[in-house]
Amino acid sequence: MTIGLVVYPELCHGCGNCVVACPVNSLRSPEISGGKGPTDDVDVIMMVDDGVIQLKNSNLCGKCGTCAESCPVYAIRLEKVEEAK
Amino acid sequence: METTEMIEGKDISVERTGAEDRKLKFKNELCGSCGLCEKICPVTAIEVNPTGAMVRTEQDASKIEIDESKCVLCGMCSSICPYDALDLEIEGKSIKELEEYPKLIKSSEIDDEACIYCKACETACPPGAITIARELPDRSKLVSGEIEIDKETCVKCGICEEMCPADAIELDYKFPTSDDPTIASDINVDKDKCVYCLVCKKACPVDAIKAVCRICSYGDYDIKAEDSEIIGNSDIDAETCVNCGWCEDICPVDAAKVTKPFEGKVTIDEETCQGCETCVMACPCNALSFPESAESGDVEDKLHIDEKYCIYCGACERACPVNAIDVERTKINCTPIKSKSWEKAFESVKD
Numbered sequence: 001m002t003i004g005l006v007v008y009p010e011l012c013h014g015c016g017n018c019v020v021a022c023p024v025n026s027l028r029s030p031e032i033s034g035g036k037g038p039t040d041d042v043d044v045i046m047m048v049d050d051g052v053i054q055l056k057n058s059n060l061c062g063k064c065g066t067c068a069e070s071c072p073v074y075a076i077r078l079e080k081v082e083e084a085k
Numbered sequence: 086m087e088t089t090e091m092i093e094g095k096d097i098s099v100e101r102t103g104a105e106d107r108k109l110k111f112k113n114e115l116c117g118s119c120g121l122c123e124k125i126c127p128v129t130a131i132e133v134n135p136t137g138a139m140v141r142t143e144q145d146a147s148k149i150e151i152d153e154s155k156c157v158l159c160g161m162c163s164s165i166c167p168y169d170a171l172d173l174e175i176e177g178k179s180i181k182e183l184e185e186y187p188k189l190i191k192s193s194e195i196d197d198e199a200c201i202y203c204k205a206c207e208t209a210c211p212p213g214a215i216t217i218a219r220e221l222p223d224r225s226k227l228v229s230g231e232i233e234i235d236k237e238t239c240v241k242c243g244i245c246e247e248m249c250p251a252d253a254i255e256l257d258y259k260f261p262t263s264d265d266p267t268i269a270s271d272i273n274v275d276k277d278k279c280v281y282c283l284v285c286k287k288a289c290p291v292d293a294i295k296a297v298c299r300i301c302s303y304g305d306y307d308i309k310a311e312d313s314e315i316i317g318n319s320d321i322d323a324e325t326c327v328n329c330g331w332c333e334d335i336c337p338v339d340a341a342k343v344t345k346p347f348e349g350k351v352t353i354d355e356e357t358c359q360g361c362e363t364c365v366m367a368c369p370c371n372a373l374s375f376p377e378s379a380e381s382g383d384v385e386d387k388l389h390i391d392e393k394y395c396i397y398c399g400a401c402e403r404a405c406p407v408n409a410i411d412v413e414r415t416k417i418n419c420t421p422i423k424s425k426s427w428e429k430a431f432e433s434v435k436d
Contacts, residue, residue: 003138003146023359027407033359062406064363065141078138080146 004081005061007046007053011075014051018067018076022046024060046076090153095146099153107158108174109151115170115325116148117369119398122162122171123149124434127426130155131162136404137363160186161430164419167191167346167398168327168369187427190418191328191346195319199340202317206332206341211371211394214326219317226312229299230281232274238293241269245285245294253278254285329370329394348416349397355387357409367404370394 019025019032022045026033029042038044045060046053046067053075067076086103095113100106118136123129132150139148148170160173160180164187173180180186195206195215202219234245234254246254253276256269281298300308319340321332332341365373365388372394376386402412414435422428 002132003135003144021361023361023363023406026359027357062137062408063135064137064361064404064406066137066361066363066406068142078135078142078144 002081002083003063003078005045005055005058005063005067006077006079006081007055008075008077009052009054011073012048012053013073013075014048014053015072016048017070017072018053019044019047021066021070023064023066024062028060088153088156088158090151092147095148097147097149097151099151099156099158101158106174106176107160109156109158109160109163110172110174111147111149111151112170112172113147115168117168117170117327117398117400118148118367118403119167119369119400120403121165121167121398121434125161125165125430127159127161127430128155128157130157133403136367136400137406140366140404141363161427164188164427165417165431165434167396169324184420185423187419187422187431189346190420191344193321193323193326193328193332193341193343195321195332195336196340196342197318199338200317200319200336201338201340202315202319203337205335205337206319209331209335209371210326211329211331211369212325212327214322214324215332216320216322217317218320219315221315222313224280225277227308228280229308230279230297231299232276232279232281232285232294232296234272234274235293235295236272238291239272239289240291240293241267241272242290243269244288244290246272248284248288250282250284251278251280253280327369327396329372329396331371331394334393344418345396346418347397347414348418349395349412349414351390351392351395351397351401352411352413353388353390354409354411357407358388358405359407359409360388361406363404363406364388364401364410367400368395369398369400370396373401 020035025044029038032038038047043057045057046055065078068078088101091098097111099109118139120133123131123133130152134148163171163173181188202217204217207215207217243256246256254274257271258269261268283296286294286296328343328345330343333343374389376389397412397414399412402410417431
């Protein structure tokens with residue numbers, strides 16, 4: 001068991017707080033650090049797609065918990081997950 | 086020989102019985118999530134959970150996990166842990182008391198002779214390990230004077246009562262009746278509270294108060310030195326103390342002395358830092374902060390570190406999701422290492 005990033009799309013309101021708060025996203029894209037949504041050509045950890053949160057590259061996650069803290073509805077969490085083999 | 090693991094709440098113990106009983110104990114509450122145990126473990130039996138996740142989000146898990154099938158109970162983790170969260174006992178005795186094993190040299194002390202019990206250290210101490218108990222002198226013994234209210238002249242207006250900074254004057258208010266048309270039945274000064282500041286005398290609209298401060302007139306000759314003495318004592322809880330140096334730095338009279346377990350250097354890559362604050366929350370020593378902008382609208386300064394408070398444990402480096410922090414340990418302050426393999430292991434956690 002390890003601690004990893006998990007999303008709950010059924011809870012997500014699509015506000016995008018996590019996408020903007022995420023320091024890894026922010027470092028990878030100046031658009032995101034400026035508060036805009038990411039463009040398709042940047043590899044980000046998560047993005048709001050069609051109104052709900054989706055994990056794109058969870059392998060980039062540094063597990064800092066900034067996204068989880070910024071989410072108003074607990075739709076993104078760091079929790080125990082089966083280790084990826 | 087059998088190795089068993091016990092988990093109590095978030096505390097862990099791994100025990101091996103046999104020719105020599107060995108027991109490794111982990112206290113979750115003391116752990117700083119710095120990752121040094123994981124780094125030094127020769128058999129990768131320890132996994133330290135993500136530092137940021139542990140400090141920023143609620144987790145049911147312990148800060149570290151020990152795989153009892155791998156752990157050889159060697160005690161290296163216990164010897165390197167700067168927070169004493171891990172302890173290996175051999176035949177019931179901590180290896181930190183055994184001369185054969187290296188022990189980190191770290192301590193914090195407050196000299197009660199020099200301490201003025203100002204409580205700055207108590208307020209600043211990151212883990213709240215310091216308690217300062219103090220008994221202040223009796224205020225009435227530090228002032229000297231006389232005060233008298235001429236109750237015949239007094240019109241019970243209450244101005245003196247309202248203005249007295251020491252709450253020493255009290256009027257007994259009442260509703261005026263035809264048989265007793267006054268608004269207060271009495272006025273009194275509590276001479277234990279009065280500091281003879283003379284505000285009441287100056288404010289009284291009918292000059293009903295006669296007061297004099299003897300110290301103003303004659304100096305403080307009639308105050309006894311022993312009456313102004315502050316009695317106190319200081320206590321540092323050795324278990325929770327992280328030897329960060331805050332007490333030593335903030336003490337105005339140099340009464341605190343701290344010896345840190347490591348020496349080193351922290352480098353912050355300001356371009357990479359995105360200001361997520363995870364490191365600030367992770368640092369057990371409150372060495373990191375984001376300075377507040379002086380005025381609203383100003384661009385905030387970048388992440389600030391004061392290495393005076395840093396013990397180079399590496400928790401911040403581990404917490405940073407974008408690898409913007411580098412913690413380097415250049416020296417480990419410890420008692421002599423008697424084995425070559427231990428020396429190598431200690432060397433290996435330097436960078």
